[in-house]
Amino acid sequence: MIKRILVLEKNHPFIIYKLKKEGFICDENYYDSTDKIDISVYDGVILRSRLKIDKKFIKKAKNLKFIARIGSGIENIDKDYASKKGITLISSPEGNKDAVAEHAIGMLLCIMNHIIPSHQQIKKGKWDRENNRGMEIMGKTIGIIGYGNTGKAFAKKLSGFDARILCYDILPKIGDTYAMQVDMNTIFKKSDVISLHVPYTKETKGMINYNFIKKFYKPFYLINTSRGGCVLTNHLVKALRNGKIYGACLDVLEYENFSFENIFHYHKLSKNFFDLIHSNKVVLTPHVAGWTQESKSKMDKKIVEKILLLNKLLIEKTIIQNPHAPDNYQNSYR
Structure with missing residues (x-):
């Protein structure tokens, strides 16, 4: 005992x-x-x-x-x-699943509707409506990779947006009324948005690399609220530059360590990292998706x-x- x-x-x-x-x-x-x-x-x-x-x-x-x-x-x-x-x-993934889900949707709305850059422009005296014309979630296909606690919460909260929601997981038969479980080829073929909800393991380390990105049939938005090491930053920057990825919502970054300390003290920060944080195609938050x-x-x-x-x-x-x-x-x- x-x-x-x-x-x-x-x-x-x-x-x-x-x-x-x-x-x-x-x-x-x-x-x-x-x-x-x-x-x-x-x-x-x-x-x-x-x-x-x-x-x-x-x-x-x-x-x-x-x-x-x-x-x-x-x-x-x-x-x-x-x-x-x-x-x-x-x-305790049950405790922060709803916070992560809400945060992911908030970041997606920001990136698809240019909320952050248009806000910054207005504060500088610039009123640009046409270049800040957004896109709707409605009618899009959302691919969720990893359908555990947070993946399921994300799908449930998306259900009111009238989007088509697909999920992929290594476990069989875990799809539900909110997301249809499919194979990865279907995710590659259909998705307009990809949201990662996977643990950090040997299999998921660097899983979002350029070879993975090239398999998608069309450009997409990427959301990562799982772990930074699942996405290779230099490959993501390349995909943002050439249009394979429309935009990225990142609550986590490859440069974090286990204690999630201030990454700006990290001596190996690369040019790609600074390209990422200065890109108007990226929304970043400091690993706070589940932090309410x-x-x-x-x-x-x-x-x-x-x-x-x-x-x-x-x-x-x-x-x-x-x-x-x-x-x-x-x-x-x-």
């Missing part, structure tokens, strides 16, 4: 309050590196993006039963080794729910293995 939990991220008082109320011991460490943390005494770890939980760190975790990441991705955790050690991985007041609360609640459920399952498993345990055993740590 779970007794003692280490919290590695600031600004999540609800999680600590609720877990302590349930009888767990919660320690906080917001500054030390993994080398300085004695993880051996803990049954669980809660973090967001401050640290990378690698094999070396997990090896020292003799009692660890779970690693919980506040958010949707778990790429800063060595999930294969954690699984090998029998450690449960917890995340509401999503923070929902993700915190979801993390607590999953930890409590895991603890319940562990207790039940222990009782089955030890049928002679006292009657109050189940509640001894609550």
Whole structure:
């Protein structure tokens, strides 16, 4: 069962309050590196993006039963080794799916209707209606790549726009009333807009490259609210220049690291990056698609729910293995 939990991220008082109320011991460490943390005494770890939980760190975790990441991705955790050690991985994609979906639609409306450049022009005294004539979502075909929590939320919120919505996923039979599941060739052939909702894995790293882009039958708009490393910046810039991509909505960039720090401190920023950020065909936001007041609360609640459920399952498993345990055993740590 779970007794003692280490919290590695600031600004999540609800999680600590609720877990302590349930009888767990919660320690906080917001500054030390993994080398300085004695993880051996803990049954669980809660973090967001401050640290990378690698094999070396997990090896020292003799009692660890779970690693919980506040958010949707778990790429800063060595999930294969954690699984090998029998450690449960917890995340909270249900908590920010609606925020990501709304943000993606907002960025798409901005890029298709020239909202940002026309706003900037007016502030400079320029009134240009014809060159800022927009396009409607209605009647377009939207291709969603990755149909999990955020992909489904995006499709649902798009349903009122009278667009045709297609989805592709490596899992079969997950299409629904909001999106028809198709193969990638259909996505290439039909899509006017592509929205990425995939985890960052070996398979998705650099998946949006020029060879991929060339397979589309017509130019399209690209939305990426998943992970920056899924899109190769130099290939995207090339496609924007030659018209293979009409415009790009990017909440994430290839240059981010696991902790999502200020990318302008990154010493390997290339010319392509600066071409991207100065392009009037691109809308950029600083990895905030899932970062709303509401999503923070929902993700915190979801993390607590999953930890409590895991603890319940562990207790039940222990009782089955030890049928002679006292009657109050189940509640001894609550």
